[in-house]
Amino acid sequence: MRLKPLALRMRPKKLDEIIGQQHLVGEGMIINRMVKARHLSSMILYGPPGIGKTSIASAIAGSTDTAFRMLNAVVNNKKDMEIVAEEAKMSGKVILILDEVHRLDKAKQDFLLPYLENGKIVLIGATTSNPYHAINPAIRSRCQIFELKPLEPKDIEKALQNAVENKEDGLGKEQIDLAEDAKSHLALSSGGDVRSALNALELAVLSSEKDENGIIHISLKDAEQCIQKKSFVHDKDGDAHYDVLSGFQKSIRGSDVNAALHYLSRLIEAGDLVSIARRLLVIAYEDIGLASPQAGARTLAAIESAERLGFPEARIPLANAVIELCLSPKSNSAYSALDQALNDLRSGASGEIPAHLRDAHYKGAKKLGRGLDYKYPHDYESGWVQQQYLPDKLKGKKYYQPKKTGKFEQALAQVYENLNKKQ
Structure with a gap:
């Protein structure tokens, strides 16, 4: 007799056998808590293929004493669901693991709804499609929705x-x-x-x-x-993998589009979407920063699109993000300013918070001199008033040194300079 495929044989049978997805199944996380409390509610698990949706569903069911059945919304018909419903009536409750849940037709949906409503059937649906776009609102509203992440x-x-x-x-x-x-x-x-x-x-x-x-x-x-993928030297425990990532970031920082695309292609060929996503997000804030702050939000949107699409289509939003970051103005002024402040703090240069800034929302605060003489900026026509905010030890310290490489930071720099002149 031919053995089942290895991936099917190795499917987790208990929650503690699941690899990854710790934001859902880890100790103290929502699905873990639901299983331990033996109080399951209907849910939809969604994310890219092969990351454990059906495995988690099976492990949830296997970790309870409740009977469970597995169906596919495409392959199985309404009659198969009627059998599950009859079993639910007899036993009191059945867990229905339903793969491709977004493919439910109207007849199957209408049949399931009352059983979800009365709790006789606990639905655990699995889908690669965004349930907010692909699943009927009547089903969706009766389910918790949990997003799974690509495995590292x-x-x-x-x-x-x-x-x-x-x-x-x-x-x-x-x-x-x-x-x-x-x-x-x-x-x-x-x-x-x-x-x-x-x-x-x-x-x-x-x-x-x-x-x-x-x-x-x-x-x-x-x-x-x-x-069927040729290996590049990208062993995560060796230097070469980090060399590619380093070359990738430095090429974007240096505004070399062609080099950045070359290193991106290496990382794509290695299938390393996790490293690409992390590095791009860091670059958006470390290297572009206040010179073009909207680049951060657009980079995140591209990353989320890539994660939802999976390879090979993921390369499309990634290419857009890389080219934009390469050709954006660059500024590291924000995190450089924070690093200087952290350095002062860690070297002992902190000092006491000025008394007029301290919390005064309790009885006896005035007797301690807390909050006295604080000037509320909104009471002033310009929304600004001269007063000391830094501790005496750091009075006059200026961490932020703006760069005028982009229009946004140029505007910030002008405001900053005007405020400094008034002090």
Whole structure:
């Protein structure tokens, strides 16, 4: 009898077996609390393919004493749902794990609604589509909505190692030598999709011969062939991966569009969306900063679009973001100013908060001299009045040194200079 695919065999059966998604299933997080309290409500799990939606649904069901059934909104018909409903009437409650929940047609929706309303069926729907766009409001309003994130390479490496060692459901009955660079490549090249990584690992094992000692060796070359992506030197534990990221940021900082696109292509080829997203967001605030503050919001929107789309389409919003950041004016004045303030604080240069600025919202504050002589800026026509805000020890200190590389910061600089002249 042919074994089920490795990714299916390794699907978590309990909540504590889930890899990643700790913002939902970690200790003290919402789904973890719901399971421990044995009080499940209907929910929709959404996010890119292969990141654990159905696995979490199965683990939730497996962590309770409630009967559960798995259906697919495309494959299964209304009659299949009627069977689940009858079981719910008999037993009192059934958990229905429904894949492709956004594909429910009206007849199936109308049938399910009363059972969701009375709690006889607890729906755990899984979808790659944004439920706010793709799911009928009547269903959506009866469900909690939880967004899953793409898995990080370290999470996928853990899943691969578990598969190699697991003797019951994984590949542990064989002696497998999975090279570290091969494991890293599978994790990075899968683009956050653990199913893809496990399928590639299984193909590598099944297509490899044992050596004279009965060991199956999986090399980087094997991994490349099985996931059909050529390896760049991007081992997360080595210098080369960080060299690419460094070259990427420095090219954007230096406004070299072509170099930045080159390094972006390396990171895309490695499937490392997590590192790309983090680095772009840092760049938007570290290198562009107040010279073009709207770049931060647009970069975040591009990142969210890329995460929702997944590769290969993710490259489209990423390219837009990189070119905009390259050609934007640059300023590091904001965080440089904060770093100077932090340096003063850590070196002991802080001092007491002036008495007129201290909290005066309690009985006896006036007797202590708190809040006396504070001038409320809104009482003045210009919305500004001269008074001391810094502690005496730092009086007159100026951390912010504006750069006039963009129109926005030029305007800030003019206001800043005018205020300084009045002091």
